[in-house]
Amino acid sequence: MSTAPPWTAFANERLANEGFRRGGGRAAVIDLLDAQECALSAQEIEDQLKAGTRKVGRATVYRVIDELVDLGLLGRVELGDGIARFERVFPEGAHHHHHFVCSNCEKLVPFEDEELERVLRRVARREGLVMESHEVTLRGRCPDCS
């Protein structure tokens, strides 16, 4: 398989189409998110940006997150600790994954499973629901902590 087009490009195009301007703060948040494999909390985003050259205020972080979630470019993930985390959403469900959280070391492990997706689609159909998104979280011991 070839390298997927960077999510940044996808997001920027979508934002442009929706009439958003390209400000420095938003660009910094988007670039940071594109560098992550998995979910990041608002606090983590703010901290990592503070550590870099481009300082971005908390309000901007939250506002950008909001826009991206509304546009379907970012997915919100809640792992059970009361802190919302966010991660890229690719077009057509590419790279879609779920999360395992270790109850001992709190490590976050992403995983994919096509049969799981199939079963969820089937359940939604059976219940008469038009599914727009879904989230699966497993909790337990990771291999290192067993």
Added chain:
Amino acid sequence: MSTAPPWTAFANERLANEGFRRGGGRAAVIDLLDAQECALSAQEIEDQLKAGTRKVGRATVYRVIDELVDLGLLGRVELGDGIARFERVFPEGAHHHHHFVCSNCEKLVPFEDEELERVLRRVARREGLVMESHEVTLRGRCPDCS
């Protein structure tokens, strides 16, 4: 199928074994939770108790929730709106269900599926994870809003 023993009895026995006393506030919270089919937020618990004869303070609601979650009697559910909700957990996974949230009317619809449970167990095994609990949330349009 026969009527399952009330969760209240199960919870009280477990609490007694752990050396907890039976206070009026805790009893009220437990009774209220046992009357619910699905998850309730701390705010909802407090409000419903305030409306009844037994007023219970916010702190007690949270403290009781904490104890019950720690003992595995209560499950924490996060549905994507940043508010934690809680629901009874029965022994041996009886009555175990997941949630669908309507993106239009915010209605909460519980559902069960044995194949889903099987797939999740298989995924955990494949990844070398010892699963302790899991949570599945679907979002989309419910039949009434389609």
Added chain:
DNA sequence: ATACGTGCAAAATGTTTGCGGCTCA
């Protein structure tokens, strides 16, 4: 030029904690 973007600080919301008084065992 002007509407959108940004940062700061204040406010709102959800949750936890300190502490004095009450109650069950």
Added chain:
DNA sequence: TGAGCCGCAAACATTTTGCACGTAT
């Protein structure tokens, strides 16, 4: 009687909002 239980209010943590200023188009 005394260890836990309770409620109030203050403290906390996360997220949202108001406002003045900056910047892209």
